[in-house]
Amino acid sequence: MSNVTTLEPQRRMIQPRCAIHEDEGKIFVDIEMPGVEKDGLSIHVENQELIIEGKRLTEAETGRYLLRERRLGDYRKSFTIDDTVDTDKIEAELASGMVKLTLPLKAAVQPRQISIKQK
């Protein structure tokens, strides 16, 4: 199986949860990245791939764990995007642990209203 995730022993990569929807010629991508500050977030487009990486810059806690449910590690999410997305106009916003991306679609692929002339 080629798609088996290989895990680094030191740092785990977490696939964050996300929501994607389209509205009014834009695609909105919301990704959950609790604990990531602006400095730890990097978003780039590489060969039709949109890669969002979030690093937690806060240091690991030193205490003894009595309960441990949170998964610690860095976040990584990648999406394949096609020509319909205008990659120069991608906007990103980070607020309370949520990354909100706005991907505008190119005008050529958006539905267009055609006015009908009456003779």
Add this chain to the structure above:
Amino acid sequence: MAIMRWNKTSLPDPFDELDRLQEEMNRLFGLTFRPDSTGIFDRSEVPAVDLLEEADKFLVLVDLPGIEKQNLELSVAPHVLTLRGERSGAKGGKNGKGHVYRNETWEGSFQRTISLPEGADVDKISAELSDGVLRIEIAKKAELKPRQISVVAK
């Protein structure tokens, strides 16, 4: 037969291996669309909580991405900490009516109760929400803090 040296450092954590096995099973069952849940073993929608004991305090960390301070309610009884909150679904755009391609996030209200360990001083609690992580610090009662005892030589 050659005798191989037991190289302990190169061995992965056995629990990592179990985690991976579970992830593999989840993938087989098609549960990877919700990567952060533990799949068929647990499908609850409550935020993940860490509880730590430090020398002079207890620390509670809760992952709450996308939740604003005004939608959170934290209350405490002698041994129980209750966290209530609500999250509205992430909706961009003007009316949120558009086409949804994928939604792994949840919306609605949740409640989480954490029983506090013996010695937590519920009168001294502070909570802070930043970057989607809630950090609650609960002081330890004085009698549980480590104390230095001076030795007097006679």
